[in-house]
Every structure is written in C-alpha cells, then in structure tokens.
Amino acid sequence: MRFIVLLASLVAVCALPLHARAQTPQPQAQKIPAVDAPASAQGEPARTMRKLDGRSLPLGGTLNAPQAWQAYKQRFVTQSGRVIDTANGQISHSEGQGYGMLLAVAANDRPTFERIWGWTRANLMVRDDQLLAWRWTPGQRPAVTDMNNATDGDVLVAWALAEAAELWADASHRASGRRIAVELARKTVLFKTPRGAILLPGVLGFSASDRPDGPIINLSYYVFPAFARLSSVAPEVDWRGLIQTGLDQIRAARFGDSQLPADWITVRGDAPRPADGFPRQFSYNAIRIPLYLAWAGVGDWEHYAAFHAWAQRTRGLATINLDTGAEADRLTERGYGAIATLLACALEQKPASPDFRTLRDGEHYYAATIQLLAITAANMRYNSCQPG
Template identity: 35%
Template sequence: MDRRTALQALALYLLAFSGGAAGRDAKFEASAWSAWKDRFLSGDGRVIDDGNGGISHSEGQGFGALLAQANGDKPAFEQIEAWTRANLLVRHDHLMAWRWREGAGVAPEDQVTATDGDLFRAWALLRAARDSGWPEWAYHAEEIARDLALCCLRPDPRVRRSPLLIPGSASRADAKRVLINPSYIMPRALRELGSAAARADLIAAADHGETVLSELAELGAVPDWVDVTPEGFAAPFEHDYLSGYDALRVALYLVWSGNAGHGAVKRGLEMMSRAGLEDHVAVVTTPGGEVREQSNFAGYAAIAELASCVQTAKTAGDLPDQPYFPATLELLAILAAREGGTCKP
C-alpha cells in the first residue's frame, strides 16, 4: 500500500469511527472523565497503570492532575496531588521519583526522575492557579519548573547554545552523546512554565525541541529514544531503535501546542496509517516504516484523528475496555482538540 492509499484508508476508517459527528461536547468530556476516574483512580488519589502490573508512576500522577484540572474537578485534583506529595516526593529536589509499587513503595532504584511526569505535574499546578482559581498551587509549579530547568536540560552537542530536554535528571548526557525521548517534548507546557517561572531556558528548549522533531521527522518515523551526537542522530545504547508507544504522543503534543502543520505530525499520521488490519492503527514501526505492532484501541485511534483533524463522538463507554495508557491518551486527545486551536493539517 503506497502512502496516498494508506492515508485515504485511514481517513475513511476515522470517518466511520466518528459516525459522521462534528465533534465532542462538554457532556461527553464529563462522561469520559468520570469513566476514567472509575477505572484508574483510587480513592486516595493514586493513578493505577493496570497495563503495567498495577504500579503508579510520575507520568500517571502528572496526567491525572492535568485531566482533573481541565475538567474542573478540584476534589480529584487535590486527592491526586496529596498522594503524589506523600509517596513520590522522596528526593532532595522538587521532582518526583518515577515509580511506586504496591507493598514496596519507591525502591532506591526508582528514585530517578522521568521528565514528562514532572513537566505535566508542574503544568497542571500552573493551570490550577492561573486558570482554575486555585492559587495555592502557583509556587509549587514554579519550584518544579526551576528544578526541571536545572536538572533536565543539556546542551545539544551540535549547537551548544541550544538546550535539549533530557528524559530524567540522571539520564546519560555528555559532550559526545545526549539521550533524548522526543515524546517528552511538550512545547506548550514548556513555554507556559518557562514564562511563569522566568526560565527562558525552558522556552528555548521548546523552540529547539520543535526543531529537533522536524529534523527527526525528515529522516523517518520519530523514534521513542535517540542519541544526539555532534554528527547528528544515532541509535541509543540502551533502547530499541523503534517508533512506538512513546512516540505516538509527539503528534498529540504538537497539535495541542497549536502546531498541527508540523512535519512530525504529518509523519506520525503516515506511520499510523500503515496498519494492515481493518480498524487498526500502527503503534510500533521501525524508523523506515515497517509495522511491528498494530492496535484497535480507541485511544490510539484518537491520536490519528487529532493529527488528521477528524473529531469523533465515540462514547466514553469504551474507556473501561482499554488499559491505562490508551484510555489516558484518549482523554488527552479530547483536551488537545479543545485547546489546540484551529486544526490545519
């Protein structure tokens, strides 16, 4: 199947998936949020990753706080934040430990950070104070933003004055090779936090991050993990060189940041359209586009819809049938469609 045929097939699938609906309304969003809480949020504010052994992690707590804020759910927001502060703030800075396991808590090896979780938690706290009228969270957002800037930015080996966002405070980075996860680059969150905390380096990381994503998209599917070297990009030492579940978020975050025309959005849509099974999208490919895994979970299709500017009215009743990750992506895509501005693919 050539590229044009594949994209046409995906467009037809998404239109069928939408039932011809023009979009989602507030009632649908409220129903989807309620279904997500029932499925993944414990009574004490722990976001449960049921597809990963029932653990909780900084990503889930950050996403959960953001979704609670966006849905105006202050009780859920406060529960999530209280659990996070009681269980994941075990370090000497304001960043979270990345993983918590029931019966074990945070093991010593899990006290390392994951930048995307901290970024989304800080953004949720900022939005809570700025947009929701919950001012008590503003200072905490700025504390996290400052520590992200200090601990999770490194110079690009190719352009020394341009900062790269690294995956965690202890991630491998030196003058020769810097490991990055392109899906951690959320330009809108970086810019808004940089402005609020007076950290121009976070804004620069957003700007340079969009450039890096363009460069990667020109080469093929944007990978989950890649090394940046003085000579360009290289396969990382410790990860498979594939475009998979992490990289699906690249298009989501760019559209959410008002950049639906970015080359990485177009490349992501092209890769997702390569699925060979009916009503599926490709979720893992090689950088060259060979499909390794495909899925019919609605959350992954929601990213393709967002990238192609097709909005659906699929019922929130499907959320309980999906694991944590695709279900969460579906809610984030709903929010991105609402906040990302006019869609111009």
Template identity: 45%
Template structure:
C-alpha cells in the first residue's frame, strides 16, 4: 500500500481543567436536534453569529494568502486540498464571495489534476508545486459540496458544473465494490489490496454526501452512504467503542484498526464526531459522545487521543478545535479564542457552522 496522503503532524494545546468544569456545568442538547445548513446565515444579533464572524475574519487573515492559497501553518506552510476545501466552505458560510472566488481560483490553477476531475492533495511552497499528486477524497468531497452550494447562492453556473464533474469523478475513481459493499476510498492510489481495503472513517462527510444524493439522485450515492454508515457502526473498538483513525475492511462484517498505523481515536477520527453531528448521524456519534461525557463527569479534560486497543490516553487535552467539536456534539461550552494553529482553528469554525 502506498503511503497515506495525509501524513500531517497535528499539534494540540492543553485546555486545562477549567474547560472540563465549564463543560460539565452546561446542559446537554439532543444530538438529533443539531441540524446543519451550510448555506444559511447566522442572525446578526446572535452571540454565536458575532463570534463566528470574528473567527472567520481572523481565520481568513491568518491562513489565506492574497492569491487564495490556504496555508497550513503547523506543517511548513504547505497547502492541501483539505485546507482549500475548508476555506471554500467557511467563506461560503461567511457569505464572503470574494474570498471564495480567490480560493476556488487558486485551487483550480494549482491542485486540479489533468487526468481526472480530482485534486492533488499536497502543494509545497518550497518547490512551488504539487509534491504528491494522489488525491484526498475528503478534500474533493468538500470542494464539490462548497462549489455546488456556492453556485446556488451566487448564481454562478460554472461552479455548479465543476462540482458535478468532481462528484462524477469521485464516484468513478474513489468508490470500489468489495465484499458486497460500495467502499469510499481515501484516495485513488494506495488503499486497495487483494485481501483488504484501507479506509478512513473521517472521510465520510455526511452533510456533503446527503447533498450529493439530493442533487444527483439516491441511486448514485445511497449505496456509499448506507454502506459507510454500516461500516462506522462496525468500527467500534476497545472499551469505549470508538473508531480508529484508519481501518481495514477484509469482509462484509470484518472491520479492524489498520495494523500499520497507531490504533487511535485521534486527530482524524475526531472528525467522525464533527461530520456526524452536522449530518444528524447520532447513531454513529453516540459512543464518542458517551466517552467524552464520561471524561467530563470525572471533572477531567478530554484527552487528545485514546488507543482503542490498549486504552492508553494522551497526557494532554484536546486542542481548541477538538474542544469545539466536543462542544458541538454535546451542547457544552466551546473555546472563545481562535487557535493560532491552522488545523485547530479550522475545526473551531467548522464546529460552529
């Protein structure tokens, strides 16, 4: 198997006991009641709206270059399809058409592959070019989602047309039939072996896939959605029944943590909670919510990761981004300061959308 397309070192920052205590004192909201609307606007009088608007301005000014490149400040200032996709989605939610257009233009000029309507995942400022042409399917999904929503909001048909071609390419190149299932690959190359397929549970961006099903028809996406939901229900490991960052599927019901990667519920798998909360998948997020609640009930910070095999925990807390995702899922307090780290700050804004 080729190297995974996402070998990014994620940094975390301890929140301390205060966040845990504050979270414990907030009432819990029903996960099923948390709906997501990427194209909606927050009311201007809402405290959440004012915080989100401030966060967006900070995020844009800190991480988006004048030409529209989203800069991963925690990893040598590289850019990748993940960051570009988040920038598009966040600009859309902020109703910032100018920034959306800049990010879309840079993405197409620098990451769009010539052989298929997908995006190279990694661009390095040292070489000023793509250093890994393999795609990251979650980035492609969010790009296609944001382009489709932007075409509807701003009446720009070319964005809608590009979204349609990307969606078709995802179905053609990133979905395989194995073990009686339709499996969503993390990338075109390096994840299918003769006896198993490697998947990333956090790449199932449920609100995007639901949107695709509405506009392309259920027949196009329902098998991917239903099999993905089933696989994530099977991907519950260890005492806390949590998904690992990477899994291997070797049979219809045979799902296990990927053996060549740390078996952790960590920096990737935390987005299972993010997309699950936004996509109303409470059946998928329930074990995560239960684990996080148990930490808060013990008046201790939620650890940044936990080994789903041994139970070992990180000796530091979730980043501000992880804390914001936990706040979204549980209905508890979220950090009020935007992280200076690209990944954590992105999670904060996505969790508040």
C-alpha cells in the first residue's frame, strides 16, 4: 500500500516534471523522422579538446548584461520576489527561485536578491527541515501544492546564498546557505554507493526503497558549478565526489544512436538506463547538463561529444526520443540556443553572435533563464564568447 502511495506520489512529482514545459499545446503527435538526428557520437572520431578552465570562480557581478537582466526582472520576478514560470500556469518553484537568486548575485543586484530570497524562505521553507517545498501554485489553497523537495532547487538556492555571502559578506546568507547545503547533503545524497555519490532528485520517491528501479538520478540536478562552490559554506561535504560521480554517470548514461542521456535514469543494476515510467527522452531537464558542464569548466571531450553533436543540429535544437533518435519537441525559443553558443565558445573558441546577450520578447521563463545562465557562464569562463 505504501508502495502504491509512493509510486503515485512519484508519478505526480515526475509526471509533472518541472520542465515538461506545457508550452506546446498544439497537437504534435506525429514525430518528425530523424532526417537530421544528431550526428552519432559513436561514429564521431575521438578528438581532443582544449583543457577547460575549471577553477572555482566567484559568481558575483559576472552577469554583465544589464538590459537583459532588467527585462528578465520585469517579466519574471514579481514585486514580492516570486519568480514566475510563465509557461507552467504561472507557478513558482524552488528551481526558479534559485535561478532568480543566482542571476541577481551575478547581476550584483542586491535589492532584487533580497526580494527573491525573502519570498523563497517565507513561502517555500514550510517543510520541517531545511529544504524547500518545490512547488507553489498561485490561487491554490494552500499555495504549496507538494511538500516534497526538488534537490536541484535546494542546490541552486544554497549556492546562490553562498555566492551572496561572498559578494556582500552578509552573515545571514552564509548561515542560511550552510543550513540548506548541509541538509541536502544529509538527506538526498547517497555518498557510498559503488557508483559514487548518488544525488536523489527528491527526499521522497526516488530511492531504492521507494521504487523497484530506484535509485533514480536526474543528471541535470548535478549542478557542477554549484558543487565547486558549496564547499565555502559546507566544507565537510564531499562535493568533489558529487562532481566526479556526475561526470562518471554522464559518461556511462548514453542511450540510443544519439548517445544522449535521458532526463530520468535508474542507476540500479550494472549499467544506467532510462528510468521506468518516464519518457525515454533527452528533454527539458537534460538540456541543462552541457550548460552546467561548461559553466563549471569540467569534463573531457567524451563528456561533451554527444551534446556537441546535438547542439550542431542544422534543423535547430529539439528534445530527442532516445529510442528512435527522432525529435520529440522542437525547442523553438531562441533562448535555448544559448546552450549551443556556450558550447561553441567553450569547445571551439567561437565568438558569440551579438544577440547572444539580448533577451527576446515573448520567450518564456525557462528559455530566458537558460539564456541568462549561459551568458553568465560565458562571462565567467570563456573570453572567446565575447562577440567577435
């Protein structure tokens, strides 16, 4: 019985994954054949790449794109500090709050940071621990509609607090960031598995006791640039171990011709495989993996090859059905293209086009956020990204 409840709750968490962005209501049942499926990373000759800059760098003040940030705030951050996911019924979630806080630190925008953090703690820290309830729905009573956490949201908020503490030296940020970081390491990390440090996507619903194919991981919850920095508030945690395991799993979890990872992966058994009951897709979650890799400056060519091939698609970016290699959803919002631009900067030293730093009107929260994150990453690490 408990299992059924757990399973039901899991389906609820994940059937509505944060990034099953319901922004394409128009019927798109027919799958476009894979005429332009990503070049098979298997077939691609092994190549070497320039060693990336993997230093642990501070985030504060690196988002040097004031106009894009102003536009972002006006479109997605309310006066009370709520970051709105415009494509998902105007809900908010710990991930969005974390991104908002990070971008505010990167923009050196303390008033906005305090607003977003103030909203976040006042509305999402309703669990009985130091983690955040992941979803907040306006107009619902109560507005917190799920008490489970989303580990990436916790990681992002803790990281943003650690960066804020370093940039502005406010004691309260350091203490709050530490409490969250220590708690997420305590409750959601399996440090001593044969695969290394497994990061559970949430406290409930993903572990070996919760699912027959558990534990489940979501590689886009391995926020590499965050792990490299969280030791400033929680040095006793083996963040390097998390980075290493994330890299190892990215190398191991390559499915289908595209050799891309699925959003949700089971690590039970000998080899990782797409988790049961989830779409077998490289989708809205996983597209952040190359962003985080490049942002942290970690990984080798073998970690990047499949993402690089995906980013080079001449038909434009899309989510990928890993069984057929076909496109699932076209990623038409141009904000997503910032990932490809960032990869080109990092791997090939190609300069970015001038509009890399311009936020497009009308694009939704997720694409716009990814674009600003990519700009930040490029400013932090890749001089080659300066417009040519």
